[in-house]
Amino acid sequence: xxxxxxxxxxxxxxxxxxxxxxxxxxxxxxxxxxxxxxxxxxxxxxxxxxxxxxxxxxxxxxxxxxxxxxxxxxxxxxxxxxxxxxxxxxxxxxxxxxxxxxxxxxxxxxxxxxxxxxxxxxxxxxxxxxxxxxxxxxxxxxxxxxxxxxxxxxxxxxxxxxxxxxxxxxxxxxxxxxxxxxxxxxxxxxxxxxxxxxxxxxxxxxxxxxxxxxxxxxxxxxxxxxxxxxxxxxxxxxxxxxxxxxxxxxxxxxxxxxxxxxxxxxxxxxxxxxxxxxxxxxxxxx
Numbered sequence: 001x002x003x004x005x006x007x008x009x010x011x012x013x014x015x016x017x018x019x020x021x022x023x024x025x026x027x028x029x030x031x032x033x034x035x036x037x038x039x040x041x042x043x044x045x046x047x048x049x050x051x052x053x054x055x056x057x058x059x060x061x062x063x064x065x066x067x068x069x070x071x072x073x074x075x076x077x078x079x080x081x082x083x084x085x086x087x088x089x090x091x092x093x094x095x096x097x098x099x100x101x102x103x104x105x106x107x108x109x110x111x112x113x114x115x116x117x118x119x120x121x122x123x124x125x126x127x128x129x130x131x132x133x134x135x136x137x138x139x140x141x142x143x144x145x146x147x148x149x150x151x152x153x154x155x156x157x158x159x160x161x162x163x164x165x166x167x168x169x170x171x172x173x174x175x176x177x178x179x180x181x182x183x184x185x186x187x188x189x190x191x192x193x194x195x196x197x198x199x200x201x202x203x204x205x206x207x208x209x210x211x212x213x214x215x216x217x218x219x220x221x222x223x224x225x226x227x228x229x230x231x232x233x234x235x236x237x238x239x240x241x242x243x244x245x246x247x248x249x250x251x252x253x254x255x256x257x258x259x260x261x262x263x264x265x266x267x268x269x270x271x272x273x274x275x276x277x278x279x280x281x282x283x284x285x286x
Contacts, residue, residue: 012241032088036081044182046213051178072164083161089151090151094263095137095140100159102269105163178224178225
């Protein structure tokens with residue numbers, strides 16, 4: 001198996017594993033902050049054990065050598081754990097994954113502002129269509145019983161925060177940030193422990209909490225490993241699968257209908273990013 005095929009398979013497997021993420025949040029009957037606590041703690045422990053087994057304890061020294069960019073990365077990634085639970089709890093799953101699909105747009109804007117990288121014409125056109133699509137989703141939220149602008153805002157925050165985290169570590173490209181992920185996740189859990197009482201809820205929902213955390217931990221490892229073998233544009237194309245599969249899965253299991261405007265706006269976002277990434281992939285092979 002060549003390295004390119006390996007990268008595609010690893011990334012695709014990571015996407016398939018993380019697809020039920022929002023479904024787990026829906027199925028767990030409890031405080032979203034408690035869900036965020038167990039999500040962060042268990043996922044962090046899974047990644048910690050994986051790094052320890054495959055890279056050894058010395059790999060964790062990257063956390064202390066990454067400086068300010070590494071600290072920014074860990075804080076922002078940590079904040080996305082409770083934010084995701086709050087987003088899914090307060091709006092439709094379709095809205096959340098469609099909005100999260102716009103993460104590359106935020107990354108392009110941050111790269112222009114903080115790294116001085118030009119925004120290609122392709123990305124400018126994509127940005128315009130994505131903004132219109134997000135506007136349609138927001139309008140749909142005001143007319144839907146299961147969607148709310150509050151959850152939409154949390155989803156926007158996650159996309160913006162994760163893009164900022166990825167932009168920050170581009171200043172230290174030669175350093176793998178995988179060993180920093182457990183510190184971010186477990187750190188988020190410890191902070192949430194100050195505001196929640198998660199242990200009583202664990203008894204009632206422990207299979208869901210455990211499965212959810214293990215799934216996030218495994219997907220985090222795979223989605224970090226995959227891009228070592230394929231281009232970022234190819235990764236973006238594969239990650240879009242979640243935006244399509246997650247709403248279908250939740251609709252099939254729970255009968256959650258996101259509404260016509262959410263579907264229309266989401267389609268605009270997905271198609272715009274799909275076309276943009278297609279041309280990016282083609283450009284890398286010329």
